[in-house]
Amino acid sequence: MLIDWFTIVAQIINFLILVFLLNRFLYKPIVKTIKARQQEIENRWQDAEKEKKSAKNEANSYQKKQQELEEKKQEIMIQAQTKADEKYDNLVEEARQDVEQKRKTWDESLEREKAQFFDRFQEKIMQQIYKITGHVLGDLANASLEQQIINQFIHRLENLSEKERENLANSLNTTDNGLIIRSHFEISPESRNRLLSSLQQTHIYQGDNVQFMTNSDLICGIELQASDYKIAWNLKDYVEALEI
Incomplete structure (x- = not known):
């Protein structure tokens, strides 16, 4: 059996041409498309991870702010309660001092009135004694x-x-x-x-x-x-x- 080298060479050349054409117009575009798709998926995944991380950071930040607000709220409430207690104590003390001052003023006024009353009473008594004694001495001692x-x-x-x-x-x-x-x-x-x-x-x-x-x-x-x-x-x- 004779080998037709020309035919074999021609077929090899045709095969190589076919491989080149397939690689050039079919395989490479498909591979390129697959790689592009994979890169797109990777980019989206990375973006999603970034968004996830950002969302987590925002959530942590929000939670931290909420905690800070709660602490601030508690602090404000404590300060308000403290001020209210101080104001109440001051009002009570002012009222006590006012009552004490009024009581003291009333006591002093009462003492003055009492002293004035007894002074007037004493003066009247002494005036009566003066008159009576004068009459008695005049009657008894002729003086x-x-x-x-x-x-x-x-x-x-x-x-x-x-x-x-x-x-x-x-x-x-x-x-x-x-x-x-x-x-x-x-x-x-x-x-x-x-x-x-x-x-x-x-x-x-x-x-x-x-x-x-x-x-x-x-x-x-x-x-x-x-x-x-x-x-x-x-x-x-x-x-x-x-x-x-």
Whole structure:
């Protein structure tokens, strides 16, 4: 059997041409299309992963923000509660202080009114005692109450302590106004002379600068003043001593 080399070579050439053509126009486009498709799928997968990661990050960020908002909310609520408590405490304290101040003011006002009432009451009592005593002494001793007060005050001057004499002398040295004698009643000229004579005889005051004045507050009493120093005798002192 003879081999037809020409035919074999021609078939080989045809096969190679066919392979080239298939590779050129069929296989390569298919492979290229497959690779392009695979790349597209890969790109989409990567994009999907990126979106997934981004979504997860956003979710984490949202969750974190939610947590921060919740914490902030709790903090604001705590601050608001604290401020409300402080405001309440301040209002309670202000109310307590206001009540305390009003109570104190009321107590002070009550004390003043009570003191004024007792002062007026005491003054009325002493005025009544003054009148009654004057009538009693006039009836029993044939002497007026004023005269008895003068006598008692002269006796007081005659029995001054050394300390009282010293204080009186020091006060006289600090003033040029002399002596002032005050009484609840008008002292008669005769009684004035008796008082002046007593001052000279006891060496309390040898001058003649002596002023006689009346003072309604000296109920049933009389006082001698030199500058800021006083020597007095009155019923009010006895009443206050009884109160003590």
